[in-house]
Amino acid sequence: MANKVIYAVYEDPELLKDAARKLVTAGVRVKDVFSPFPIHGIDPIIGLKRTRMGIVSFMFGAFGLSLAILGTYYMAIYDWPMNIGGKPNQFYYQNVAAFVPVLFEFTVLCAAHGMAITYLIRNKTLPGMPGRNPDPRSTNDKFIIELRTEENHGHAPEAITAMLRETTVLEINERQY
Amino acid sequence: MNFTISKRASTLTLALIIIGLVLAVIGVAGDHTDHRQYSWAAFYTNALFFFFIALGTLFFYALNHVTETAWTVLVKRVYEAIATYLPWGALAVLVVLVAGSMGLHHIFPWMDGRVLDAGDPDHYDGHIAHISSYLNKPFFWFRALLILGVFVFFTRWFRKHSIQMDGETGDTLVRSHWKNYNRSVVFIVCFAFFSSVLAWDWVMSIDPHWHSALFGWYVFGGMWCSAMITAVIFVLYLKGKGYLPQVNANHLQDMGKWVFAVSFLWSYLYFEQFLLIWYSDVPEEAAYYFGRLNHHPWLTWVTFFANFALPMVLLMSRDAKRSPKYLIFVGVLIFIGHWLDTVQMIMPSSLALHFERIGILEIGFFALFLGVFIRMVLTAFTKAPLTVVAHPFLEESVHHHI
Numbered sequence: 133m134a135n136k137v138i139y140a141v142y143e144d145p146e147l148l149k150d151a152a153r154k155l156v157t158a159g160v161r162v163k164d165v166f167s168p169f170p171i172h173g174i175d176p177i178i179g180l181k182r183t184r185m186g187i188v189s190f191m192f193g194a195f196g197l198s199l200a201i202l203g204t205y206y207m208a209i210y211d212w213p214m215n216i217g218g219k220p221n222q223f224y225y226q227n228v229a230a231f232v233p234v235l236f237e238f239t240v241l242c243a244a245h246g247m248a249i250t251y252l253i254r255n256k257t258l259p260g261m262p263g264r265n266p267d268p269r270s271t272n273d274k275f276i277i278e279l280r281t282e283e284n285h286g287h288a289p290e291a292i293t294a295m296l297r298e299t300t301v302l303e304i305n306e307r308q309y
Numbered sequence: 310m311n312f313t314i315s316k317r318a319s320t321l322t323l324a325l326i327i328i329g330l331v332l333a334v335i336g337v338a339g340d341h342t343d344h345r346q347y348s349w350a351a352f353y354t355n356a357l358f359f360f361f362i363a364l365g366t367l368f369f370y371a372l373n374h375v376t377e378t379a380w381t382v383l384v385k386r387v388y389e390a391i392a393t394y395l396p397w398g399a400l401a402v403l404v405v406l407v408a409g410s411m412g413l414h415h416i417f418p419w420m421d422g423r424v425l426d427a428g429d430p431d432h433y434d435g436h437i438a439h440i441s442s443y444l445n446k447p448f449f450w451f452r453a454l455l456i457l458g459v460f461v462f463f464t465r466w467f468r469k470h471s472i473q474m475d476g477e478t479g480d481t482l483v484r485s486h487w488k489n490y491n492r493s494v495v496f497i498v499c500f501a502f503f504s505s506v507l508a509w510d511w512v513m514s515i516d517p518h519w520h521s522a523l524f525g526w527y528v529f530g531g532m533w534c535s536a537m538i539t540a541v542i543f544v545l546y547l548k549g550k551g552y553l554p555q556v557n558a559n560h561l562q563d564m565g566k567w568v569f570a571v572s573f574l575w576s577y578l579y580f581e582q583f584l585l586i587w588y589s590d591v592p593e594e595a596a597y598y599f600g601r602l603n604h605h606p607w608l609t610w611v612t613f614f615a616n617f618a619l620p621m622v623l624l625m626s627r628d629a630k631r632s633p634k635y636l637i638f639v640g641v642l643i644f645i646g647h648w649l650d651t652v653q654m655i656m657p658s659s660l661a662l663h664f665e666r667i668g669i670l671e672i673g674f675f676a677l678f679l680g681v682f683i684r685m686v687l688t689a690f691t692k693a694p695l696t697v698v699a700h701p702f703l704e705e706s707v708h709h710h711i
Contacts, residue, residue, distance in 0.1 A: 172710070173710060186626075186627070217589070219590075229587050
């Protein structure tokens with residue numbers, strides 16, 4: 133039996149959520165959901181893990197802060213001590229207040245850019261990457277559930293399709309891969 | 310469900326009040342400063358701190374009306390109850406201002422008429438004479454009474470109107486909601502202006518030679534932050550007692566987020582003020598930090614790190630904001646941090662070198678005010694249902710999910 137992927141197309145996120153809830157309750161694993169906008173509350177239904185983006189953001193922020201400390205230290209204390217309003221500048225801590233705006237901005241810069249780039253790479257949506265969208269209508273006004281038979285050995289493909297027919301589904305497409 | 314004050318809470322707050330009174334009386338009796346200035350300043354510090362909590366809460370409450378925030382509807386009564394302390398807090402502040410006007414203490418040097426008398430070289434102060442078109446008693450009292458009158462009016466109106474909304478349905482309820490919205494817009498506009506004016510008048514004028522353009526925002530940041538912490542602590546207390554059953558981890562996380570966010574607002578303003586003064590190093594501006602950093606370095610640094618680094622590190626993760634025990638622990642720490650901030654705002658300016666360290670007077674008055682404050686808020690909880698009965702956003706708030 134060849135592996136099949138089943139796409140169930142819905143017209144409304146609420147209808148999709150009801151259908152997904154029903155499938156998951158029956159023990160069917162939902163591979164993914166495609167929609168033109170984020171559907172609130174879909175993550176726990178299809179069992180998505182919590183995003184680790186916050187940790188990524190913190191790591192990039194910490195990296196940016198370290199880099200900024202190193203940079204200000206090297207430029208303004210070590211290599212070319214700056215005379216700021218006649219203040220002593222032999223040691224970093226004596227001038228650290230003056231560097232705080234730079235440290236802050238650089239931390240934010242690295243955290244924001246690092247997070248955005250990580251997000252694009254992880255989703256495989258960097259500019260120029262081929263689209264992985266199964267159905268272009270899911271970028272417009274349709275909401276699609278993706279199921280794979282190889283992940284659902286407990287259920288016959290016909291049984292899954294029958295289950296989908298019971299929901300307010302618009303159309304069901306199957307594809308070999 | 311209606312709230313009843315537990316016997317334990319009643320005893321504990323009464324104990325706080327009595328301990329506070331005893332400490333304060335001992336402190337006042339042993340106060341040898343001129344005009345018992347130390348006692349007045351310690352009283353004023355705590356009067357302002359708790360008044361600011363009520364005022365910050367009222368501001369956030371009105372802000373929720375203006376932005377039509379739905380998730381706070383479940384905890385609306387908690388904000389209202391904290392704000393009911395405002396008239397009494399205003400009274401405590403007024404006592405100090407009236408006493409200053411009558412010459413019973415010299416926390417506000419410009420209130421002494423002799424500083425304006427050019428024929429009295431011992432007391433004459435050219436700078437105060439220069440700014441006396443703004444800092445004079447009649448104009449000061451006009452501003453003070455206007456500000457307090459407006460704030461007290463809105464506190465009472467919001468509370469009355471909210472309880473009235475409990476009995477409404479349908480179109481009447483929606484009209485009431487829009488009325489809340491409109492009045493809150495007026496309040497926010499007044500507050501935006503008055504919060505800066507009261508910071509100049511009641512706090513910055515203790516040091517009439519020192520000016521800071523963003524002092525009003527800095528005071529506002531502090532009052533907002535302490536208000537957010539107080540609300541979290543009360544909500545957690547009520548939840549611990551089994552009240553507010555519909556408030557869940559999502560609401561707690563959002564309240565925690567506010568503490569986190571507003572802590573940054575305060576830190577930003579505090580540091581911005583410091584940075585500009587440190588950088589330019591103009592003597593009349595630097596005098597403010599010179600005294601604080603040289604004589605009370607621990608107070609300045611503990612204040613800054615307790616209110617900046619602690620919330621940043623401790624409240625960053627999602628789990629931290631969702632755990633009641635953890636949140637209450639951090640909340641109490643920052644609450645004390647903002648009390649220290651008020652102490653370092655008022656005490657060194659009022660007393661110069663007479664203020665050496667925090668003693669029984671500050672702690673005594675703190676306990677006294679805290680006891681009265683908690684008792685009043687708990688009493689206000691008993692006066693109305695803890696969850697609003699009717700509100701256009703009630704359903705949305707119950708299903709809040711982040």
